[in-house]
Amino acid sequence: MHTDAPQPLDVRITAIGTYVPSRILTNDELSRIVDTSDEWIIKRTGIRERRIAAVDEYCSDLCFGAVRDLLARYPGALEEVEHILVATSTPDTVFPSMAARVQGEFGIQGCGAADLQAACAGFESGIQLASGLIAAGLHRKILVIGAETLSKITDYTDRTTCILFGDGAGAVLMEAGSPGAMLGTLARSEGAGAHLLYRSALAPAIAGLPVTPSGCIVQEGREVYKWALTRVPKGIGQLLGRTGLSEADIDWFVPHSANLRMIEAICERSGLSPERTLTSAEYCGNTSAASIPLALDAGVRDGRVRPGHTLLLYGFGGGLTEAAVVLRWTLESVR
Structure with missing residues (x-):
């Protein structure tokens, strides 16, 4: 490492949680829908199966699941959270935001909430935004979530796309603290x-x-x-x-x-x-x-x-x- 490397920001991840739907869609199942095969999909993508949200399961539900997992592993983690950012391309509604839905579900008081849309770069964009807000002294604790229900916007007659996409969510808690990360x-x-x-x-x-x-x-x-x-x-x-x-x-x-x-x-x-x-x-x-x-x-x-x-x-x-x-x-x- 060079000695002139920039000093790390005093921001770090202090909790993590994830959630995926229970339904599994295998390559063999897809081969009964479109002209493909398990061998063809694995050879070209490495994907063996994907998780699919239930008919009545939406992006907000996946966000809730990821946050519940985070809380189960890190009790008390949501105390004093000051802002929520959700990265998604598949919100239940354009407004209210999924971040506002998370705030309401978990009763986090005095907390800002906003969604951001940067597609597959969304989660990292959320981390960048949270880091900047914390480093600027505007907030000390931010919940960042990446969540998608891509199965709901996938054309299952198009084998070039339907073999790829699945559903899931992940959440991290970012906080001010030293040593910086x-x-x-x-x-x-x-x-x-x-x-x-x-x-x-x-x-x-x-x-x-x-x-x-x-x-x-x-x-x-x-x-x-x-x-x-x-x-x-x-x-x-x-x-x-x-x-x-x-x-x-x-x-x-x-x-x-x-x-x-x-x-x-x-x-x-x-x-x-x-x-x-x-x-x-x-x-x-x-x-x-x-x-x-x-x-x-x-x-x-x-x-x-x-x-x-x-x-x-x-x-x-x-x-x-x-x-x-x-x-x-x-x-x-x-x-």
Whole structure:
């Protein structure tokens, strides 16, 4: 590590919790819906199954489940929370926000609440925003949640997308405290590629190009894949340079679990070890804003992620948007 590396912000993660729906959708089940197979899906994506929300289960319910898990493992964690941020592309309602629903569900008094939408980079964007608010002295304790019910906006006649997406949620508590743990961040977007991955809403076109008005996820998978393999390794190099770290200093790489084959290629191009990479896609599918907290918590629960480890969290996707965080882990494992 370079001696001139920036000093970490006095902000750290002090609790974590996750939730996934009980229903499992396997590759074999999908092969009875569209022209695909378990072998074909695993070979191209590494995904074996994904969790699917019940008909009457929505994004807010997944948020509640993740926060309840956090509370069960870290009793009293919500005391004196001053703000809630929820990253999601699939809210039950545009307003009220999912963050306001969480505030109401858990009776957190005197607490601000807001949703943010940065697609697959949403959770890391939430961490960045929370870190800035805490470092500026505006708040001391913020709950950040990434939650998605992507199955509700997936076209199950389109085999290029329906094999990928699943549902889940993850929550972390961020607090002011020393020693500091936030080592560096990166955020950028390329809106010129917005038409490559979108969910249509009111507008009939994006950047002058007509969109499919189905309300479901639409993507040019090959183009998004090429963009990620170009931009993410470059972003990793830039972020490590800013923090004075090398690839060898990263104990765990936690990328957005879009596609395990994509992650393998990103590791190869960036010099990071696949064996030191945490993912959630194999058994949860691509859960967008929830994929990184799901992967991170799996590592916390089984003891792979330990206090003192240096983590690189990197989200990327619709926008086209990237957001990344390098942090020092300070939280003891609590199952």
